[in-house]
Amino acid sequence: MSDIQGTLVKVLVKEFYRVNAGFFLIVIGLCFGFMRGSDHVALARYCTSSPFLLMIPFLVWLLYSFQVISFNSLSIRKKENEFLLALGALPPSKIRFHLFATSLRQFLPAIAYAIFLMVIASRSQNLIIIIWIAGLILIPSFFISISLYRKIIHPDPGVAVSFLQRKMNTLFSKPYLLFYPQWIAGRQPVLVIGTKIMACLMIVAISQLYRFDNYDERLFTMGCALSFSFNLILVFHYQRFENFHFQVMRSLPITPLNRLYSFIMIWCVLLFPEIGTILNYFPTNLSTFQLIPLVAFGLSTGILAYGLLFVKDITLESFTQFVFWICLVWIVTILFKIPAAVLTTIHLALGTWSFQKNFYRFEFNAEIGSEK
């Protein structure tokens, strides 16, 4: 491997897998924990039965490529990675070669699945489908390398402010409530959209089970707990926003309770789609009196995570592990019929106590290199 390839692997490939280790763990857990080998083969046969159905894995690959593109653009914008812009001095063909190799490495999990699909398609000697898969898997890889190439050749394209935005800026000033939602949506759109889609789909899927059998409220509560847990990644980034990217907040005379109140309001805004989905898809055979404790439980999960994030600086991987374990605790306690209201009370008490105790003591630890 050349020096350039080695550097790109260290900065973009290894870092990509490190940052997304939690996500890959969840995917591996879902794929190998809930699905048997025969289920995988059946799914692959279904997807390779026609070019139209191949669009299902293709859409997933596209989503994955958006995640890679978003990671790459954030990485190149970081000051410590500015040296990558020196690649622009190479001949264009060499830059394209290096970046395409990098994008293939970042896209390896998708390529591995594409090879699996090709093996399944080859069993039914469907050459056309194999060619389709080979073509479809290359498209997102090209997207990634083209996007990287543009970022390196045109690192600062300038910022154009639209007429409408100028007009809005003249008429209004943004309330603090919208600072973080707009920041995270602009910085990590794939993360926000992916989280919202996954969380809402989880609620819808669980609610559909109630059409076929008579379950009590625990199943729906567990589904909602998982759905809320997906959103905790947004709490992690909020803590980074408030204490690093907009650190002037720390020096402002705001009481801890007001800070917590601001967070709860922002958390409500972020959970709007999930709360709406719960209200829309709440199973009809459950008592509507269970709705309020359920929504309160969702809000309290964020307060717990937010409060505990101030205990000490942690990496995204550690936070993902924490979310995994807390999810297990929720599932077990819900199975044992501990009411959501009790969990809510514990979350609120623990989260508020931890926040009040640790907010002023908190600082980022450069040595652990947590994600900002």
Next chain:
Amino acid sequence: MLTLRNYSKSFNDRLILKIDNLTFKPGAYWIKGDNGSGKSTLFKCLAGILPCQGDITFVDDVDIRKNPVEFRKRINYSEAEPQYPGFLTAKDIFKFIAKIKGASQDEQADYVQLFGLTSFFENPCETYSSGMIKKLGLALAFLGKPKVIILDEPLITLDQQAREILFGFIRKKIEENITLLISSHHSIALNDFKINDAYLVENKTLNLL
């Protein structure tokens, strides 16, 4: 008057700065020191951004730990290289901080005009040059009724006209008995503004020059 007693700041058990006893009276203080000596860390601790060991109190016993909100009301801080989320306009940030600091509309309008923010006030920060961002950071440091204003490298990226305006504000604040802590690698001339004392950060402490 701001007093530091047994102040120390460490990162992962590595001592950055230790000050046994030091009082800043009203007036301007020039804090000098090499890059990485701990000036900005000291300023961030005083502003409440970073935690530290020891006591930092005002003359009426308002303490950084016991009265964190009241303490923060009295200290304004301008970073050496301020950074704000790119999609926010100076107006968004200014209005938000002015409200918390209790700055009147007239006061806000004065600072916007005198610091020369008007032309880009309603544009997003991502369109600003480093000089524009610096002016915004400096204007924010004067908002409200602070008793201590901390200016970390206030002269970098500022043009001559902006420097003169800044010196004018500093002179005005000195007359109002405000304490100003200023770090600068640029030399400050006697006619720029009156300096009470100059300190040098060296050997992990602050020494009077």
